[in-house]
Amino acid sequence: MTEKQEVERKFLVQQLPDLEQATKVRIRQGYITQTDDSVELRLRQKGDNYFLTLKSGDGLVRSENEISISAQQFDQLWPNTLGQRIEKVRWKGQISEQLQFELDVFEGSLAPLQLVEVEFSSVAQAEGFQVPDWFGDDVTLIKGYKNKALATQGIPSLL
Amino acid sequence: MTEKQEVERKFLVQQLPDLEQATKVRIRQGYITQTDDSVELRLRQKGDNYFLTLKSGDGLVRSENEISISAQQFDQLWPNTLGQRIEKVRWKGQISEQLQFELDVFEGSLAPLQLVEVEFSSVAQAEGFQVPDWFGDDVTLIKGYKNKALATQGIPSLL
Numbered sequence: 001m002t003e004k005q006e007v008e009r010k011f012l013v014q015q016l017p018d019l020e021q022a023t024k025v026r027i028r029q030g031y032i033t034q035t036d037d038s039v040e041l042r043l044r045q046k047g048d049n050y051f052l053t054l055k056s057g058d059g060l061v062r063s064e065n066e067i068s069i070s071a072q073q074f075d076q077l078w079p080n081t082l083g084q085r086i087e088k089v090r091w092k093g094q095i096s097e098q099l100q101f102e103l104d105v106f107e108g109s110l111a112p113l114q115l116v117e118v119e120f121s122s123v124a125q126a127e128g129f130q131v132p133d134w135f136g137d138d139v140t141l142i143k144g145y146k147n148k149a150l151a152t153q154g155i156p157s158l159l
Numbered sequence: 160m161t162e163k164q165e166v167e168r169k170f171l172v173q174q175l176p177d178l179e180q181a182t183k184v185r186i187r188q189g190y191i192t193q194t195d196d197s198v199e200l201r202l203r204q205k206g207d208n209y210f211l212t213l214k215s216g217d218g219l220v221r222s223e224n225e226i227s228i229s230a231q232q233f234d235q236l237w238p239n240t241l242g243q244r245i246e247k248v249r250w251k252g253q254i255s256e257q258l259q260f261e262l263d264v265f266e267g268s269l270a271p272l273q274l275v276e277v278e279f280s281s282v283a284q285a286e287g288f289q290v291p292d293w294f295g296d297d298v299t300l301i302k303g304y305k306n307k308a309l310a311t312q313g314i315p316s317l318l
Contacts, residue, residue: 037196067235076226080213
């Protein structure tokens with residue numbers, strides 16, 4: 001059994017780069033359930049697409065069930081995510097011919113947080129990455145910067 | 160502030176009545192969440208209509224949020240209710256000029272349970288109700304016969 005290996009690094013942002021060539025999409029996601037519930041129910045808007053995702057199980061038996069919903073259905077359910085939301089604009093652009101960045105500019109209660117992610121095709125490529133000047137600290141290993149942690153706990157306090 | 164008062168009585172069924180004049184609708188409902196979760200997420204099919212209902216809060220601050228979903232969305236989410244379902248055919252008919260019965264004939268793991276409910280416009284009317292011959296024991300006050308209890312715990316064992 002082979003799985004696609006995902007190698008990503010995540011950084012804070014020192015200063016915004018030139019975004020003229022970048023594409024932009026609005027992302028909102030919010031959690032309806034609480035951390036200790038038996039299932040996780042998430043609403044997500046990405047541009048003009050809306051999703052309801054249900055995750056259940058833990059450990060070996062996990063399942064994820066994502067369905068498309070309408071903008072109206074999204075709007076009807078969104079109030080239930082109050083206090084557990086992420087709202088951001090995601091910019092995608094090129095760092096080099098092979099490498100793309102995904103820059104998340106957070107809004108709402110998470111502003112002015114900005115995070116940038118780069119996906120690599122191998123661990124060697126990730127380790128050899130020449131970090132651009134506009135990148136800030138590497139936060140790849142800090143769990144507080146994961147989407148769900150940001151939504152439920154806010155911006156991590158500095159160590 | 161006035162609220163519509165709902166007065167209902169619920170009975171087991173001694174024997175099925177003549178249903179020639181009654182209307183029939185298939186009802187399926189299932190729970191995605193578990194009893195101790197912070198929210199309750201329920202799927203419901205009534206004939207050709209499909210709903211997702213989210214209930215949250217308890218005590219004084221409760222909210223209920225029901226949205227219409229498509230048959231396809233229902234089918235995508237339904238597997239998540241395994242083990243917490245009710246499937247039944249609901250017959251509606253007249254007992255008298257003023258009184259209607261709702262007879263639920265359960266299927267699946269709840270078969271051969273049958274329950275009949277009558278809604279009254281006042282407590283006095285409910286108390287003076289002439290119980291038809293085809294009705295069985297009055298189970299109005301037995302919590303085990305509520306929909307959610309039936310879905311999660313099955314048919315109540317006899318006392």
